[in-house]
Amino acid sequence: MRQEPRQSDITGHPRQTSRMENIVRYFNHYLPLNSEEKEALTSRLVQRKIKRKQYILQEGDICKYFTFVLEGCFKMYGIDKSGAEHNLVFTAEDDWIADIDSLHKEKPSRLFIEAVEPSTILQISKGDLWYLYTNYPKFDRNFRVIIENKYIELQNRLLQTFSATAYERYESFLEQYPGLTNRLPNTQIASYLGITPEFLSKIRNAKSHPGP
């Protein structure tokens, strides 16, 4: 049913060269950085390649980095006491991911952040980020806006969770993340929607064979 080859298949062998320009371009959507700020930022970023299923944060660890995704896709999830995973967010290209609670308060995280595809990321440590905040106020501004947008996303998600059925939430997911639908297995989408894969299967079936 998954028609298109995955991103990683298209790309072939990703080059090992630095791709800091992507993050600079990203900031142009907010308050663009001048050359001094660019240098301050890029000199503090570390580029890493992450394999599928590799963690960049595990439960119990303290989140040390704010991570920018250049390529690939991550899920951030918690595990309940019966062992089931619950996806809080997906994060793909040109987006940030971190457990802000753990990062800020330097307390052990209750979450995992795991690559669902082979990925390339840029990471900045908390200390370096704080340095940028203190010395270049524009970063305070830019990250304020980034967090605000993430807050809005979560707020809409929470409202949906309370006020819509699983079927409606699935429809919304398809509209909101058309790019991710073909990249993620249904088990992951089900976990994001707060239902079981079996029930998602039922929903998809009902959708393609609508009753009288």
Next chain:
Amino acid sequence: MRQEPRQSDITGHPRQTSRMENIVRYFNHYLPLNSEEKEALTSRLVQRKIKRKQYILQEGDICKYFTFVLEGCFKMYGIDKSGAEHNLVFTAEDDWIADIDSLHKEKPSRLFIEAVEPSTILQISKGDLWYLYTNYPKFDRNFRVIIENKYIELQNRLLQTFSATAYERYESFLEQYPGLTNRLPNTQIASYLGITPEFLSKIRNAKSHPGP
């Protein structure tokens, strides 16, 4: 069952005097303001008294203000297509409330913000807030941290919603908001927990008469 008199009963006739010093004290928990910043902030705040059940934001309106609660309590909620309310957050003394989505993008809100007690608030308009951001970088910083904390709160709430039963969520609510338990009717708490008042009643009953 509600033993203690409400805040408003204790206070009697609240004075009409300005209480800007509360918000200045609040900012001391973040980056404290110097006298110029205090003046810039307080000269842009408007103090208002709000009656119980009065709205400061209604669905369809554009959210114009960031609101600081001096006294009283508000709920922010959405209404689903069958007319049921779903509380996203409660906001009491020394906390901020706004529909950030509507405020930022100047689009009609899908939410209501309503006083659940007679309240006193301070409001700053979007334009004035943007002025502060632009001219006093400390406000970028302080509001970044405020939003981050609100993001953390929502993230924890979403995780709980997915991974805990209604009974467990009720227990958490009691732990996390002991001060609000006696101030809010159970209908409002049920709406926050994502259940009906009837089922909350059942939970409370099971809690006080635990089976064998």
Next chain:
DNA sequence: CGTGACCCTTAATCTGCATTAAGACTATTT
């Protein structure tokens, strides 16, 4: 190229919570 680790689906059964209804109690308004 085979074998195990996922993944997808169907179907039967089960359950947490909703819905509906109704009565008692309690605030708030007049």
Next chain:
DNA sequence: AAATAGTCTTAATGCAGATTAAGGGTCACG
């Protein structure tokens, strides 16, 4: 002080989605 509107509880019935089980498909990797 009465009228009204909101609140709390109990109980019967209903349903969305979980659980369990099982069969078949597909992909990664030795």
